[in-house]
Amino acid sequence: MVSENWIEACRLEELPSGRRKLVRINNIEIALFNLAGVIYAIKNRCPHRSGPLIRGFIDAAGGIKCPMHGWRFDLRDGSSERPARATVYPSKVENGVLYLWV
Numbered sequence: 001m002v003s004e005n006w007i008e009a010c011r012l013e014e015l016p017s018g019r020r021k022l023v024r025i026n027n028i029e030i031a032l033f034n035l036a037g038v039i040y041a042i043k044n045r046c047p048h049r050s051g052p053l054i055r056g057f058i059d060a061a062g063g064i065k066c067p068m069h070g071w072r073f074d075l076r077d078g079s080s081e082r083p084a085r086a087t088v089y090p091s092k093v094e095n096g097v098l099y100l101w102v
């Protein structure tokens with residue numbers, strides 16, 4: 001069992017506003033998004049059939065659509081109108097470093 005902890009993901013300057021970045025923590029691929037200064041972190045495997053959410057389409061309401069079959073997930077909590085929920089990770093920034101609770 002892997003215990004959860006705050007783990008360094010990247011420096012914030014590597015993820016400027018409007019950009020996305022893929023990181024790997026504890027062997028988990030996590031897609032990071034900076035939407036107008038707000039950071040979101042979501043597991044890079046769509047719960048439907050493992051589509052790469054890093055390549056998803058962001059909408060103005062803070063959702064991401066999987067590039068494979070279009071299921072939409074809320075970046076804030078991973079919820080969806082589909083019968084699945086994506087895994088999201090809390091984040092914090094300290095001294096210019098982005099940490100995820102993984």
Ligand code: FES
Pocket residue numbers: 046047048049050051066067068069070071
């Ligand atoms: S794999 Fe994401 S919607 Fe099918």
